[in-house]
Amino acid sequence: IAGITQAPTSQILAAGRRMTLRCTQDMRHNAMYWYRQDLGLGLRLIHYSNTAGTTGKGEVPDGYSVSRANTDDFPLTLASAVPSQTSVYFCASSDSGEGYNEQFFGPGTRLTVL
Amino acid sequence: GQNIDQPTEMTATEGAIVQINCTYQTSGFNGLFWYQQHAGEAPTFLSYNVLDGLEEKGRFSSFLSRSKGYSYLLLKELQMKDSASYLCAVLSNDYKLSFGAGTTVTVRA
Numbered sequence: 001i002a003g004i005t006q007a008p009t010s011q012i013l014a015a016g017r018r019m020t021l022r023c024t025q026d027m028r029h030n031a032m033y034w035y036r037q038d039l040g041l042g043l044r045l046i047h048y049s050n051t052a053g054t055t056g057k058g059e060v061p062d063g064y065s066v067s068r069a070n071t072d073d074f075p076l077t078l079a080s081a082v083p084s085q086t087s088v089y090f091c092a093s094s095d096s097g098e099g100y101n102e103q104f105f106g107p108g109t110r111l112t113v114l
Numbered sequence: 115g116q117n118i119d120q121p122t123e124m125t126a127t128e129g130a131i132v133q134i135n136c137t138y139q140t141s142g143f144n145g146l147f148w149y150q151q152h153a154g155e156a157p158t159f160l161s162y163n164v165l166d167g168l169e170e171k172g173r174f175s176s177f178l179s180r181s182k183g184y185s186y187l188l189l190k191e192l193q194m195k196d197s198a199s200y201l202c203a204v205l206s207n208d209y210k211l212s213f214g215a216g217t218t219v220t221v222r223a
Contacts, residue, residue: 035213042118042201042215043157058210090156098209100145100164105156 002026004106006091012112013081021076021109023091029104031097032074033058034066036087037108043090049074050097081113116140116212120202125220126192134187134200134217142207148176148187149201151216157201160187189219197221 007022025032030051035043035058045058049068063085065077074093078085089109094101117139126132138146145164149157163169163178163185175188189196199216206212 040215043203043211043213045210045212048210059212100162100205101209102147102159102162103211105158107156 004091004093004104006089006106006109008109009107010110010112012114013078015082015113017081019078019081019111021078021089021091021111023074023076023106024072025074025091025093025104025106026072027093027095027104028071029093029095030071031094031101032068033092033094033103034064034074034076035090035092036060036085037090038087046076046089048097081111083113085111086113087111116204116206118202118204118212118214120200120214120217122215123218123220125222128192128194128221128223130192132189132192132219134189134202134219136185136187136202136214138183138185138202138204138214140183140204140206140212143180144205144207144209146176146178146185147201147203147205147211148185149203151199151201153198160200192221194221194223 004025033048034046047066049055091106092103094103120136148160151157161176201216202214203211
């Protein structure tokens with residue numbers, strides 16, 4: 001059982017380039033989330049999806065877009081990367097986007113934008 | 115808005131007890147989570163409190179006071195493997211998690 005996988009593990013990217021971070025879960029969870037984690041700031045929600053076909057904005061959505069074409073996959077796209085998007089990105093999923101639900105996190109993608 | 119405060123760092127000796135405090139001021143409350151995160155790894159679930167009181171789970175316990183906007187995570191019989199960051203997170207009215215910056219616990223022999 002893989003749980004949640006993310007790709008790539010790490011990436012160095014030139015500013016202005018487009019980048020898609022991949023996230024796949026095999027737990028048939030309805031809800032999925034993207035967070036960024038920066039030193040001293042903790043995890044901050046970028047975008048979320050409560051069910052396939054729907055998405056919503058989190059606390060820091062600017063410069064990022066997501067799609068949820070099916071239950072398993074939730075890619076995060078940086079249309080034109082900037083150095084302030086250097087961070088560790090975590091994808092997470094939960095059984096539901098409503099009510100109490102433990103979130104399960106992927107291993108993270110370390111992104112450096114130069 | 116969300117405001118979640120926890121100490122940045124704590125150090126304790128192997129076998130000892132450490133208490134990590136978390137205070138919060140949030141727009142809506144549907145419970146409080148504690149996650150453990152080892153360096154370079156993903157956060158993993160430790161506990162969830164929605165009612166006032168103490169929840170005990172082995173060496174780890176979590177306490178909540180909703181009226182005071184306060185929680186703590188108690189780690190007993192500390193082991194070296196407990197060296198990690200501990201994240202306090204509040205579940206808001208829209209069922210989204212807001213995280214504190216985390217407390218790094220270092221366990222020394």
